[in-house]
Amino acid sequence: MSASLTKQTLTQLPASVKVPEYPREERSRGIVHIGPGAFHRAHQAVYTDMAMAYGGNWRITGVSMRSATLKQKLSEQDNLYSLVVLDNDPYVQVVGAFDSVLVLSEDRDAIMRALTDANTHIISLTITEKGYCLTSNGDLDTSHSDIMHDLANPDTPVSAIGLIVSALKYRFEQQQTDITVISCDNLADNGKKLHKAVMQFAAKVQPALAEWIGANICFPCTMVDSITPATDEALIELAEQKLGVKDNWPIQREAFTQWVVEDTFSGPRPQWEKVGVTFTDDVATFENAKLRILNGTHSTLAYVGTLLGKQTVFEAISDEALEHFIGELLHTEILPSINADGVMDLSAYADAILNRYKNRHIRHLLSQIAWDGSQKLPFRILNTIRDNLAKSNDATLLCVPIAAWILFIAKRHNDQEELVDPLAETLLGLAKQYHGDTQGLTAAVLNLPQVFAELSANKWFKDTVQSHVTRLVELNADNAADVLKTL
Ligand code: CS2
Numbered sequence: 001m002s003a004s005l006t007k008q009t010l011t012q013l014p015a016s017v018k019v020p021e022y023p024r025e026e027r028s029r030g031i032v033h034i035g036p037g038a039f040h041r042a043h044q045a046v047y048t049d050m051a052m053a054y055g056g057n058w059r060i061t062g063v064s065m066r067s068a069t070l071k072q073k074l075s076e077q078d079n080l081y082s083l084v085v086l087d088n089d090p091y092v093q094v095v096g097a098f099d100s101v102l103v104l105s106e107d108r109d110a111i112m113r114a115l116t117d118a119n120t121h122i123i124s125l126t127i128t129e130k131g132y133c134l135t136s137n138g139d140l141d142t143s144h145s146d147i148m149h150d151l152a153n154p155d156t157p158v159s160a161i162g163l164i165v166s167a168l169k170y171r172f173e174q175q176q177t178d179i180t181v182i183s184c185d186n187l188a189d190n191g192k193k194l195h196k197a198v199m200q201f202a203a204k205v206q207p208a209l210a211e212w213i214g215a216n217i218c219f220p221c222t223m224v225d226s227i228t229p230a231t232d233e234a235l236i237e238l239a240e241q242k243l244g245v246k247d248n249w250p251i252q253r254e255a256f257t258q259w260v261v262e263d264t265f266s267g268p269r270p271q272w273e274k275v276g277v278t279f280t281d282d283v284a285t286f287e288n289a290k291l292r293i294l295n296g297t298h299s300t301l302a303y304v305g306t307l308l309g310k311q312t313v314f315e316a317i318s319d320e321a322l323e324h325f326i327g328e329l330l331h332t333e334i335l336p337s338i339n340a341d342g343v344m345d346l347s348a349y350a351d352a353i354l355n356r357y358k359n360r361h362i363r364h365l366l367s368q369i370a371w372d373g374s375q376k377l378p379f380r381i382l383n384t385i386r387d388n389l390a391k392s393n394d395a396t397l398l399c400v401p402i403a404a405w406i407l408f409i410a411k412r413h414n415d416q417e418e419l420v421d422p423l424a425e426t427l428l429g430l431a432k433q434y435h436g437d438t439q440g441l442t443a444a445v446l447n448l449p450q451v452f453a454e455l456s457a458n459k460w461f462k463d464t465v466q467s468h469v470t471r472l473v474e475l476n477a478d479n480a481a482d483v484l485k486t487l
Contacts, residue, residue: 036062
């Protein structure tokens with residue numbers, strides 16, 4: 001058995017492996033990151049690791065809201081892990097930015113100390129859409145069980161919003177303002193949404209606290225991008241081959257990576273601009289383009305591709321009929337919904353994304369992208385539909401991923417497979433109730449206000465999804481071109 005990746009073995013790695021270019025032991029924490037999942041470790045943590053070569057105490061303390069696995073795995077290897085970049089010639093980079101991982105159920109006091117430490121200048125988050133506990137109108141969902149718990153027990157929060165507010169309350173009492181709170185999730189206007197949720201929560205705790213947050217703390221919007229398939233056995237083996245030592249928790253991503261950050265900070269930050277991060281006053285255009293073009297087509301490939309029996313993004317985009325459909329969807333309905341004049345060439349951006357999907361070295365499971373459809377589709381597809389309807393543009397093809405999602409739910413129920421979604425119980429309950437009646441299931445799902453909001457009452461939208469469902473029920477690998485053409 002080979003030795004493990006640790007600070008001792010770090011000095012003996014092959015020359016081809018990139019290692020942290022700063023004296024790691026001398027650098028202390030400056031960031032607390034809530035939700036240190038694979039995406040954060042492959043993206044923001046890598047930028048921060050590289051930026052530390054230009055100075056600064058920006059080590060990261062990760063805060064896991066639930067699972068203790070990462071804490072255990074990383075602590076066994078001195079909080080080091082490797083990133084495998086999947087390209088024609090895959091390479092490995094060891095990331096040293098983490099100083100520790102804490103878990104809410106085990107380390108509540110240590111987490112509070114980290115969040116309120118005067119040397120912590122950034123609280124960042126990747127908690128996925130559902131972690132924000134928002135209603136479909138973008139307000140804090142005060143009927144959410146975690147938010148109800150936290151409003152009743154503000155000193156022992158279980159939600160990320162409650163945790164941030166309790167840390168900011170301490171900072172308010174100490175008048176410690178030099179901190180910025182950064183959302184790194186795939187939500188349109190992520191900083192504004194986070195700010196609103198925090199303000200609405202804080203106002204209920206203490207109005208003066210909300211006022212202080214409003215006046216002193218910045219919540220920049222960001223656009224994050226890099227395709228990051230979940231860790232699997234093949235990756236663990238590849239990492240070991242490249243490292244010559246065993247990393248029990250490596251991560252992987254494509255070579256392409258982008259981070260666009262609104263340049264509004266209420267405290268110091270790493271020199272991220274030196275390592276490829278873009279700072280701008282207008283993140284919205286980048287965010288909209290990325291969410292609608294990349295994430296919108298990703299979800300479409302996930303649901304339609306699964307109905308076609310495909311497993312990965314590469315397999316799905318290699319299907320000629322599906323590739324053609326995605327092209328039509330992009331050029332007739334998604335690109336016209338985005339106003340990017342003078343900021344970016346949308347057509348070239350979309351082509352580059354399709355090329356990224358065609359990377360044969362990446363095995364990105366459609367089932368991973370299909371998670372949490374009830375949370376993702378509003379940002380990825382429904383907002384685009386709304387904009388198109390408002391401009392009297394067509395939105396017919398945009399209703400296809402919605403129809404395919406509904407059939408995907410029915411399929412999960414029929415195949416007795418897990419549906420990963422915070423609304424899984426409701427959705428599978430409907431699939432059971434309407435077993436064999438896809439029209440009934442469609443009507444019931446489209447009636448869920450927490451997903452569709454005012455679109456639940458839009459006759460055109462409901463009729464279009466129903467008609468797609470009728471066609472897609474027939475879809476299979478042999479008739480894909482014919483069926484997709486008639487949608
Ligand atoms: C994907 C994203 O899992 C998903 O839903 O669409 O994680 C996607 O890979 C990233 O946003 C790419 O930046």
